[in-house]
Amino acid sequence: MVEQNKILDYLSHFVLCLGVAVVAFPIYLALVASTHSAQEMSQSPVPLWFGSKMFENYYSILTGEGSGFNSRLLIGRMLWVSLVMAVGVATGKIVISIMSAFAVVYFRFPFRKLVFWGIFLTLMLPVEVRIVPTYKVIADLGLVNTYTGLIVPLTASATATFLFRQFFLTLPDELTEAAKMDGASPWRFLWHILLPLSRTSIAALFVIQFIYGWNQYLWPLLISTDEQMYPIVMGIHNLSTGGDTQVTWNLVMACAILAMLPPALVVVGMQKWFVKGLVDSEK
Amino acid sequence: MIAPQIFIVLVFFFWPAGQALVQSFQQSDPFGSSVEWSGLDNFRALWQDESYLASFKTTAIFSVSVAFSGISISLLLAFFADRVVRGKYIYRTLLILPYAVAPVVAGIIWLFLFAPSIGLLPNLLVNLGIQWNILLNSNHAMILIVIASVWKQISYNFLFFLAGLQNIPKSLIEAAAIDGASVVRRFWAIQLPLLSPTTFFLLVANTVYAFFDTFGVVDATTKGGPGKDTAILIYKVYFDGFKAMDLGGSAAQSIVLMFIVISLTIIQFRYIESRVNY
Numbered sequence: 001m002v003e004q005n006k007i008l009d010y011l012s013h014f015v016l017c018l019g020v021a022v023v024a025f026p027i028y029l030a031l032v033a034s035t036h037s038a039q040e041m042s043q044s045p046v047p048l049w050f051g052s053k054m055f056e057n058y059y060s061i062l063t064g065e066g067s068g069f070n071s072r073l074l075i076g077r078m079l080w081v082s083l084v085m086a087v088g089v090a091t092g093k094i095v096i097s098i099m100s101a102f103a104v105v106y107f108r109f110p111f112r113k114l115v116f117w118g119i120f121l122t123l124m125l126p127v128e129v130r131i132v133p134t135y136k137v138i139a140d141l142g143l144v145n146t147y148t149g150l151i152v153p154l155t156a157s158a159t160a161t162f163l164f165r166q167f168f169l170t171l172p173d174e175l176t177e178a179a180k181m182d183g184a185s186p187w188r189f190l191w192h193i194l195l196p197l198s199r200t201s202i203a204a205l206f207v208i209q210f211i212y213g214w215n216q217y218l219w220p221l222l223i224s225t226d227e228q229m230y231p232i233v234m235g236i237h238n239l240s241t242g243g244d245t246q247v248t249w250n251l252v253m254a255c256a257i258l259a260m261l262p263p264a265l266v267v268v269g270m271q272k273w274f275v276k277g278l279v280d281s282e283k
Numbered sequence: 284m285i286a287p288q289i290f291i292v293l294v295f296f297f298w299p300a301g302q303a304l305v306q307s308f309q310q311s312d313p314f315g316s317s318v319e320w321s322g323l324d325n326f327r328a329l330w331q332d333e334s335y336l337a338s339f340k341t342t343a344i345f346s347v348s349v350a351f352s353g354i355s356i357s358l359l360l361a362f363f364a365d366r367v368v369r370g371k372y373i374y375r376t377l378l379i380l381p382y383a384v385a386p387v388v389a390g391i392i393w394l395f396l397f398a399p400s401i402g403l404l405p406n407l408l409v410n411l412g413i414q415w416n417i418l419l420n421s422n423h424a425m426i427l428i429v430i431a432s433v434w435k436q437i438s439y440n441f442l443f444f445l446a447g448l449q450n451i452p453k454s455l456i457e458a459a460a461i462d463g464a465s466v467v468r469r470f471w472a473i474q475l476p477l478l479s480p481t482t483f484f485l486l487v488a489n490t491v492y493a494f495f496d497t498f499g500v501v502d503a504t505t506k507g508g509p510g511k512d513t514a515i516l517i518y519k520v521y522f523d524g525f526k527a528m529d530l531g532g533s534a535a536q537s538i539v540l541m542f543i544v545i546s547l548t549i550i551q552f553r554y555i556e557s558r559v560n561y
Contacts, residue, residue, distance in 0.1 A: 012363040132524040133299035215385035217499040263383035
């Protein structure tokens with residue numbers, strides 16, 4: 001703090017409170033909506049305080065019973081698919097990025113530069129711009145409706161490879177030489193020296209990639225045609241538009257809360273890593 | 284060691300990109316039974332297709348509004364968050380929550396807030412004499428997707444601005460304060476110029492976000508409607524390729540998009556290379 005300025009302090013808190021109110025209000029309202037019955041939610045104006053139907057709503061979406069709800073859309077199954085996908089994408093990305101960064105930094109092999117630029121180019125091609133042809137590749141390989149088809153195409157990551165490459169380059173050469181002198185094989189060097197040193201980067205990256213994997217929408221929309229393979233984010237969308245009947249906002253919002261809960265817990269619980277991962281990996 | 288990465292990159296990046304390139308020069312029927320070469324016809328068709336040009340315009344309006352309002356709101360919040368001492372973590376935690384929300388879910392929540400007849404905000408707006416209906420009024424639909432997209436992106440921008448502000452040496456601010464510069468003056472003369480690399484990075488990042496990551500928001504709320512008034516480019520690629528089954532046209536659109544991303548990335552890297560270190 002440079003100077004004491006009471007008015008400015010109050011102004012700061014006022015603006016921040018306002019910002020937080022605007023940012024958090026939609027989430028709060030979704031939470032409130034998920035605790036009311038369908039009737040209460042179809043009246044205008046919608047309630048602004050918590051209702052009493054919370055357990056009924058969550059019970060009915062998790063088991064698919066009651067409330068005239070489409071019982072084949074099992075939210076539990078969707079949450080599981082999302083979890084597998086998010087963990088798979090995050091783990092896959094980290095493993096292959098560490099391996100290729102390790103190779104690029106510590107080994108001399110032919111076409112090293114070419115490989116490096118090849119990875120670099122992928123930075124420029126987000127999944128979204130090449131959906132049609134990538135979908136065709138997956139379909140040709142017979143991977144539609146499989147976890148492999150959902151996860152593998154999303155795991156190549158130039159940003160993660162760069163992050164690890166930058167980090168490996170900052171480590172002193174003496175470390176490598178000492179390991180060599182002691183007769184450590186490359187694998188042992190990677191496993192016992194590099195991995196423990198990059199723990200913070202790994203944690204940070206995991207948080208970011210977990211959220212990335214969890215929130216994927218367009219890709220599963222194409223790959224998952226079987227309801228058994230719907231991730232939660234896609235399931236919600238089908239709920240909110242399914243059929244000609246009135247949208248049951250209370251249940252849709254309950255699903256929305258369930259869908260945002262795991263990533264929100266990860267973000268809040270691992271806030272330190274999250275902030276580090278976000279700011280580091282994009283620079 | 285590098286084999287897995289190379290494999291994935293080749294199979295899922297270069298192969299599809301190559302196929303898109305090839306497809307964009309071909310004309311095929313929806314079942315893929317007959318394929319013929321058509322040269323640049325697909326691209327020429329794009330330039331003559333009014334709905335594609337309209338989609339370009341929509342995307343431009345959309346991404347400029349998202350980037351501009353997202354960046355200014357976040358900068359304002361980050362500036363004040365940098366000043367406060369008490370309650371810093373609570374503010375930060377609450378402000379980064381939207382990052383965890385998927386674009387589709389963000390879209391649905393805002394759709395709920397803006398739902399005709401039961402939504403909270405239309406009910407407030409009626410008092411001001413505005414009949415809010417995203418299904419009929421394309422301006423309303425556009426405002427809805429902009430708000431939902433900005434809301435989701437605030438956390439991201441906020442964290443970068445906060446990190447940027449905290450990297451500015453305190454001595455600079457103090458020196459200016461001793462010289463009698465007011466808070467506002469210090470912001471314009473010191474903090475904002477020193478933040479320019481961050482701002483530029485966020486400008487590119489937000490544009491890319493508005494171009495590609497907002498598919499979920501659009502699909503969950505307006506589905507490109509009313510008519511085609513909120514069909515941004517990425518939504519059109521999806522719609523033409525998978526719903527209208529015009530594979531050649533969709534591939535040509537993908538190629539155009541790839542060029543846009545590549546040029547944005549190059550601009551970004553050139554700028555970072557030449558950026559001034561204070």
